[in-house]
Amino acid sequence: xxxxxxxxxxxxxxxxxxxxxxxxxxxxxxxxxxxxxxxxxxxxxxxxxxxxxxxxxxxxxxxxxxxxxxxxxxxxxxxxxxxxxxxxxxxxxxxxxxxxxxxxxxxxxxxxxxxxxxxxxxxxxxxxxxxxxxxxxxxxxxxxxxxxxxxxxxxxxxxxxxxxxxxxxxxxxxxxxxxxxxxxxxxxxxxxxxxxxxxxxxxxxxxxxxxxxxxxxxxxxxxxxxxxxxxxxxxxxxxxxxxxxxxxxxxxxxxxxxxxxxxxxxxxxxxxxxxxx
Amino acid sequence: xxxxxxxxxxxxxxxxxxxxxxxxxxxxxxxxxxxxxxxxxxxxxxxxxxxxxxxxxxxxxxxxxxxxxxxxxxxxxxxxxxxxxxxxxxxxxxxxxxxxxxxxxxxxxxxxxxxxxxxxxxxxxxxxxxxxxxxxxxxxxxxxxxxxxxxxxxxxxxxxxxxxxxxxxxxxxxxxxxxxxxxxxxxxxxxxxxxxxxxxxxxxxxxxxxxxxxxxxxxxxxxxxxxxxxxxxxxxxxxxxxxxxxxxxxxxxxxxxxxxxxxxxxxxxxxxxxxxxxxxxxxxxxxxxxxxxxxxxxxxxxxxxxxxxxxxxxxxxxxxxx
Numbered sequence: 001x002x003x004x005x006x007x008x009x010x011x012x013x014x015x016x017x018x019x020x021x022x023x024x025x026x027x028x029x030x031x032x033x034x035x036x037x038x039x040x041x042x043x044x045x046x047x048x049x050x051x052x053x054x055x056x057x058x059x060x061x062x063x064x065x066x067x068x069x070x071x072x073x074x075x076x077x078x079x080x081x082x083x084x085x086x087x088x089x090x091x092x093x094x095x096x097x098x099x100x101x102x103x104x105x106x107x108x109x110x111x112x113x114x115x116x117x118x119x120x121x122x123x124x125x126x127x128x129x130x131x132x133x134x135x136x137x138x139x140x141x142x143x144x145x146x147x148x149x150x151x152x153x154x155x156x157x158x159x160x161x162x163x164x165x166x167x168x169x170x171x172x173x174x175x176x177x178x179x180x181x182x183x184x185x186x187x188x189x190x191x192x193x194x195x196x197x198x199x200x201x202x203x204x205x206x207x208x209x210x211x212x213x214x215x216x217x218x219x220x221x222x223x224x225x226x227x228x229x230x231x232x233x234x235x236x237x238x239x240x241x242x243x244x245x246x247x248x249x250x251x252x253x254x255x256x257x258x259x260x261x262x263x264x265x266x267x268x269x270x271x272x273x274x275x276x277x
Numbered sequence: 278x279x280x281x282x283x284x285x286x287x288x289x290x291x292x293x294x295x296x297x298x299x300x301x302x303x304x305x306x307x308x309x310x311x312x313x314x315x316x317x318x319x320x321x322x323x324x325x326x327x328x329x330x331x332x333x334x335x336x337x338x339x340x341x342x343x344x345x346x347x348x349x350x351x352x353x354x355x356x357x358x359x360x361x362x363x364x365x366x367x368x369x370x371x372x373x374x375x376x377x378x379x380x381x382x383x384x385x386x387x388x389x390x391x392x393x394x395x396x397x398x399x400x401x402x403x404x405x406x407x408x409x410x411x412x413x414x415x416x417x418x419x420x421x422x423x424x425x426x427x428x429x430x431x432x433x434x435x436x437x438x439x440x441x442x443x444x445x446x447x448x449x450x451x452x453x454x455x456x457x458x459x460x461x462x463x464x465x466x467x468x469x470x471x472x473x474x475x476x477x478x479x480x481x482x483x484x485x486x487x488x489x490x491x492x493x494x495x496x497x498x499x500x501x502x503x504x505x506x507x508x509x510x511x512x513x514x515x516x517x518x519x520x521x522x523x524x525x526x527x528x529x530x531x532x533x534x535x536x537x538x539x540x541x542x543x544x545x546x547x548x549x550x551x552x553x554x555x556x557x558x559x560x561x562x563x564x565x566x567x568x569x570x571x572x573x574x575x576x577x578x579x580x581x582x583x584x585x586x587x588x589x590x591x592x593x594x595x596x597x598x599x
Contacts, residue, residue, distance in 0.1 A: 057455040080457025087451045094448040096314040098505040106445035111457040114442040140503035156452070166455075 008071035009034045010164045010195050011056055015065035018055050025051045027219040038196045038209050043216035049199045050088055053168050057085050081110045084157030088168035091149045093141045100152045101137040107156035127159035132181040147178025167198040285528050293417045300429040301481045302520035306512035307436040308474045309491030311467050314447040321488030323381050324359050324475045326388030329484055331358025332409045333395035340399045359472035367468040412483035412535030428477045435470045444505055482535035493542040500549050
């Protein structure tokens with residue numbers, strides 16, 4: 001086996017097909033992502049965006065085609081430490097109490113490193129600082145908001161100091177400060193030359209950073225180039241997507257501050273000022 | 278009192294039992310922490326059922342070889358069957374989660390039924406299985422103790438040595454895979470260590486209660502901690518305390534040590550969860566706001582009609598504090 005070509009694309013997918021539960025989700029995708037690019041993967045729900053990134057990072061098996069990361073076919077030989085992956089998640093919680101720093105530190109591990117380095121606390125703190133959560137390192141993940149938990153997962157991908165960052169819907173259903181913190185972080189990292197492939201529902205605050213957009217429709221690439229303009233009705237800055245995520249607090253005991261529950265047109269007359277007393 | 282305590286501590290039978298109880302008390306919750314994190318709290322029960330077939334199989338082989346006593350191979354048999362069963366369960370889990378539940382159930386029933394049938398063939402009665410089902414810590418021999426020490430060492434070496442990797446795999450398998458971690462090997466490591474824990478704890482609390490010793494101390498610790506490391510530590514402390522206390526109580530009162538240990542653990546859980554409920558209720562503002570730094574984006578006037586958007590709210594959020 002020859003050494004990986006340094007000029008090779010960081011991601012190179014050829015004819016990728018994926019079947020899940022009998023239906024063909026991806027129908028022959030070709031995609032190259034080169035060093036320094038920031039590529040947005042767009043498409044409607046069900047177009048196969050998430051399945052594509054999951055198959056690119058080796059989580060979902062391919063039915064046909066091939067994927068190379070850093071010039072190496074998917075498998076144990078891939079230099080996984082160069083990849084930072086942020087899966088689509090509603091929360092960073094697990095069945096166990098765990099602090100933000102502990103979750104982030106698991107990003108330091110790889111095939112050749114099954115134990116944490118001695119300085120894991122410092123490195124986890126530095127990664128949390130990158131996403132604006134420096135003061136929450138010792139907080140339990142269950143005490144964090146959904147957006148903060150998402151930032152913890154981004155810090156977990158960044159702590160390994162990757163050359164390539166792959167994010168799956170990092171801002172879907174995330175509170176505004178977390179979206180802003182995310183955009184700030186990404187601006188800095190892209191400026192430093194990080195290569196990014198990000199699944200997005202809409203470009204939003206990241207629009208200035210995105211140089212190239214790949215649009216999927218029914219498991220095929222229908223556009224690859226300059227970021228497209230959104231369809232009519234989705235274009236204005238005021239257009240707001242509300243995603244039906246389960247509330248972090250199902251019992252509804254914690255006060256929520258946000259558009260979803262601040263204004264309920266059908267309950268106009270009963271919805272008085274919030275007093276929290 | 279002091280002299281009775283001295284008598285207990287100098288009794289070689291009790292010394293061996295105490296040492297076994299401490300080892301099991303430390304190591305079972307370590308493994309239990311990963312099982313609870315993986316939402317596999319009942320895995321220990323499943324392995325326990327399968328181990329029963331191993332006990333009977335060991336007995337059958339021992340009887341066939343004319344070994345005395347006939348159950349000398351029971352524990353090695355349990356170790357082998359538990360490891361095979363745990364790995365099988367892990368493979369089923371990996372293949373597909375939907376049918377895994379049913380496959381596990383089939384394995385459990387097979388384990389119990391197989392054990393009872395085989396013990397009959399070996400010339401014993403299902404009564405012979407009682408000491409394995411409910412524990413027999415007072416009959417721990419030196420050979421048993423050596424096996425307990427070795428297996429506990431393996432459990433702690435894997436459970437503590439690979440803590441970060443096992444945490445990662447148990448917390449988010451998808452991320453662990455994309456990190457390049459050997460996910461399957463780590464999953465099998467958890468399964469094997471769980472199987473070893475079951476066979477070690479079998480002597481102390483019995484196969485039917487093994488899982489309680491892995492899970493209940495973790496449930497207690499979860500009430501008190503916010504970090505994973507601390508949870509594991511507190512769980513092990515609880516495990517040791519209830520094991521030693523339960524064993525000590527049954528030194529004087531003729532009761533089943535295994536059942537006493539489990540009842541004590543459940544008692545600790547009950548007391549702490551009730552105490553916690555009281556403490557939480559006494560706090561002035563129990564529900565904390567996860568978004569303290571988010572300004573409200575709508576201003577509401579006194580009649581509750583939505584007003585114009587505002588950006589002038591400070592930390593704390595509310596635009597209309599009464």
